[in-house]
Amino acid sequence: xxxxxxxxxxxxxxxxxxxxxxxxxxxxxxxxxxxxxxxxxxxxxxxxxxxxxxxxxxxxxxxxxxxxxxxxxxxxxxxxxxxxxxxxxxxxxxxxxxxxxxxxxxxxxxxxxxxxxxxxxxxxxxxxxxxxxxxxxxxxxxxxxxxxxxxxxxxxxxxxxxxxxxxxxxxxxxxxxxxxxxxxxxxxxxxxxxxxxxxxxxxxxxxxxxxxxxxxxxxxxxxxxxxxxxxxxxxxxxxxxxxxxxxxxxxxxxxxxxxxxxxxxxxxxxxxxxxxxxxxxxxxxxxxxxxxxxxxxxxxxxxxxxxxxxxxxxxxxxxx
Numbered sequence: 001x002x003x004x005x006x007x008x009x010x011x012x013x014x015x016x017x018x019x020x021x022x023x024x025x026x027x028x029x030x031x032x033x034x035x036x037x038x039x040x041x042x043x044x045x046x047x048x049x050x051x052x053x054x055x056x057x058x059x060x061x062x063x064x065x066x067x068x069x070x071x072x073x074x075x076x077x078x079x080x081x082x083x084x085x086x087x088x089x090x091x092x093x094x095x096x097x098x099x100x101x102x103x104x105x106x107x108x109x110x111x112x113x114x115x116x117x118x119x120x121x122x123x124x125x126x127x128x129x130x131x132x133x134x135x136x137x138x139x140x141x142x143x144x145x146x147x148x149x150x151x152x153x154x155x156x157x158x159x160x161x162x163x164x165x166x167x168x169x170x171x172x173x174x175x176x177x178x179x180x181x182x183x184x185x186x187x188x189x190x191x192x193x194x195x196x197x198x199x200x201x202x203x204x205x206x207x208x209x210x211x212x213x214x215x216x217x218x219x220x221x222x223x224x225x226x227x228x229x230x231x232x233x234x235x236x237x238x239x240x241x242x243x244x245x246x247x248x249x250x251x252x253x254x255x256x257x258x259x260x261x262x263x264x265x266x267x268x269x270x271x272x273x274x275x276x277x278x279x280x281x282x283x284x285x286x287x288x289x290x291x292x293x294x295x296x297x298x299x300x301x302x303x304x305x306x307x308x309x310x311x312x313x314x315x316x317x318x319x320x
Contacts (some may be wrong), residue, residue: 041105066119091128096183156281200306242298272299279312
């Protein structure tokens with residue numbers, strides 16, 4: 001919860017969340033990326049509730065959210081790459097895939113037998129404090145139905161789940177607004193599986209060596225966010241639009257194109273970080289408008305633009 005709430009209200013909310021997790025229930029928590037649907041990562045029954053509520057494919061693994069580096073080391077086999085990246089990027093929007101320790105207290109449902117686990121330390125004080133108080137990892141995929149647009153505020157979660165909505169810790173709007181970068185450190189070379197706020201260039205600078213981009217090949221998924229269709233509104237998307245067709249809404253980057261039925265501006269000044277923070281909320285807004293399609297203006301692939309375009313391409317998959 002943000003600083004607008006009195007301290008006694010915050011503590012009461014934390015106590016309720018802890019009690020729910022201890023009883024195998026789900027709680028929605030804020031992070032700097034998106035809101036997460038969190039459960040005790042060690043309990044099969046709790047993890048199964050995440051998959052059931054999201055209608056999530058069982059082969060799509062989950063990220064374990066931990067309080068700090070020491071907690072992460074209880075779950076995964078640490079290495080030199082992990083140490084460098086954790087020191088530079090945690091708490092923050094970076095998940096690292098590492099070999100799963102045989103004795104790790106994590107449900108097999110969360111890993112789908114991959115032999116690896118993605119871990120991260122979120123950069124929201126209340127969520128990190130809750131994990132520390134709980135004493136173990138929370139698995140927390142985005143708090144939305146599978147393949148749908150991720151939530152970046154508590155109201156998005158309420159709209160998504162309606163009467164089935166779990167208890168929510170309201171932390172306000174998410175600062176980053178897209179899911180964490182995911183880097184696979186379990187092999188011979190670091191591989192960026194999912195782009196995000198932490199870019200390939202940033203990873204290479206920290207590690208002082210090349211980081212390969214995931215080639216999209218099949219096999220066991222080591223990370224969420226790798227399915228061809230994901231992050232999708234109900235309304236079809238048309239990417240790299242240079243004009244607006246009849247009946248289309250517009251997701252604008254820079255000066256909006258004319259003749260749109262409805263317009264959401266990601267960033268009038270073409271600021272990529274602002275665009276990322278507004279992306280999912282903008283898609284939700286235009287999806288509710290009922291347009292024939294959503295035209296999306298071109299967005300550069302540089303920096304965090306690569307992550308924005310990754311989400312848009314997956315959202316547009318099979319749109320036409």
